[in-house]
Amino acid sequence: MFHIYCPHCCEYREEEEFHASGQAHIPRPLDPDACTDKEWGEFMYFRANPRGIHHELWVHGAGCRKYFNITRNTHTYEILEVYKVGEKPSVVANEAK
Amino acid sequence: MSDVTVEAMEGKVVTNQLPTGAIVGESPLHHSDLASIAEKGPQQGGVHFHERKLKGLLTLRCTPSVEQLSLIESLLGVALPMQPLTSVTADAISVRWMSPDEWLIIVDGEQAFELETRFQEKFSGHYALVNISGGTTIFEVSGSHVVDMLKKSTPVDLHASEFPVGKVVSTVFAKSGATICRLADEKFELVVRRSFADYLWLWIQDASREYGLVVKA
Ligand SMILES: [Zn+2]
Numbered sequence: 001m002f003h004i005y006c007p008h009c010c011e012y013r014e015e016e017e018f019h020a021s022g023q024a025h026i027p028r029p030l031d032p033d034a035c036t037d038k039e040w041g042e043f044m045y046f047r048a049n050p051r052g053i054h055h056e057l058w059v060h061g062a063g064c065r066k067y068f069n070i071t072r073n074t075h076t077y078e079i080l081e082v083y084k085v086g087e088k089p090s091v092v093a094n095e096a097k
Numbered sequence: 098m099s100d101v102t103v104e105a106m107e108g109k110v111v112t113n114q115l116p117t118g119a120i121v122g123e124s125p126l127h128h129s130d131l132a133s134i135a136e137k138g139p140q141q142g143g144v145h146f147h148e149r150k151l152k153g154l155l156t157l158r159c160t161p162s163v164e165q166l167s168l169i170e171s172l173l174g175v176a177l178p179m180q181p182l183t184s185v186t187a188d189a190i191s192v193r194w195m196s197p198d199e200w201l202i203i204v205d206g207e208q209a210f211e212l213e214t215r216f217q218e219k220f221s222g223h224y225a226l227v228n229i230s231g232g233t234t235i236f237e238v239s240g241s242h243v244v245d246m247l248k249k250s251t252p253v254d255l256h257a258s259e260f261p262v263g264k265v266v267s268t269v270f271a272k273s274g275a276t277i278c279r280l281a282d283e284k285f286e287l288v289v290r291r292s293f294a295d296y297l298w299l300w301i302q303d304a305s306r307e308y309g310l311v312v313k314a
Binding site: 001008009010011013014016017062063064065066 | 182195253266267269274
């Protein structure tokens with residue numbers, strides 16, 4: 001059993017109820033028509049794939065059907081925090097490497 | 098250039114989804130003839146099954162303001178349950194919290210159209226009210242072994258300390274989904290998709306076999 005906390009239902013639920021939806025915090029370009037092909041391509045297709053701390057968008061698909069963010073360690077699978085869309089993560093990767 | 102001007106439509110269209118006249122509404126378990134099973138089948142067992150068929154179910158979506166909240170309360174006769182996973186069960190109406198901006202309203206089948214009409218007349222602002230009666234049905238399961246049967250079907254913790262009377266969760270149920278509300282210590286309501294109703298009825302029969310299943314009319 002692997003439990004994930006839903007910040008909307010405010011309780012832990014079985015992983016089976018959730019679905020990962022990829023990298024979080026990807027802003028849609030405000031004016032898509034003004035984007036170069038490279039900018040638009042990067043927005044559409046290019047995603048970070050870090051080993052370590054990663055911010056991901058998840059959806060409580062079988063529950064409240066709301067999206068929220070998870071900060072997860074892709075190496076250990078440990079979930080470090082859960083926060084709502086629009087909020088900032090408090091756990092971030094150390095950029096100095 | 099067209100000389101037709103498009104106006105914001107003020108009128109809201111509400112359609113009565115109940116068939117009239119000679120057409121009789123059928124529950125998704127119509128073919129199972131639950132009434133005959135209730136009469137001729139086992140009268141004792143650990144799990145009791147009852148279909149609350151042809152109820153009126155409305156989905157309300159909004160992020161209500163204080164004014165909207167009091168208007169909703171006056172329209173429904175009960176206050177919206179605002180706390181996550183809570184519900185209100187009264188004689189004529191039940192309201193289930195579904196998500197932070199979504200509620201499921203359950204009334205008698207004939208009352209859905211009337212409530213919907215009244216709601217659309219009086220309510221304003223940013224919201225949606227949709228009649229989903231045709232896509233759903235309600236199972237009521239109870240009995241001394243009902244929790245054992247449910248444990249085979251859903252990963253949700255059903256212990257009374259975690260799942261008290263009145264709590265409602267939407268979750269996975271037997272590879273399908275259900276909105277489960279605890280009505281009493283040994284009584285649960287399952288709101289399920291119409292298209293999954295027959296599969297779930299078969300599942301519940303199988304999961305209840307070792308405890309004995311009693312169908313209630
Ligand atoms: Zn949730």
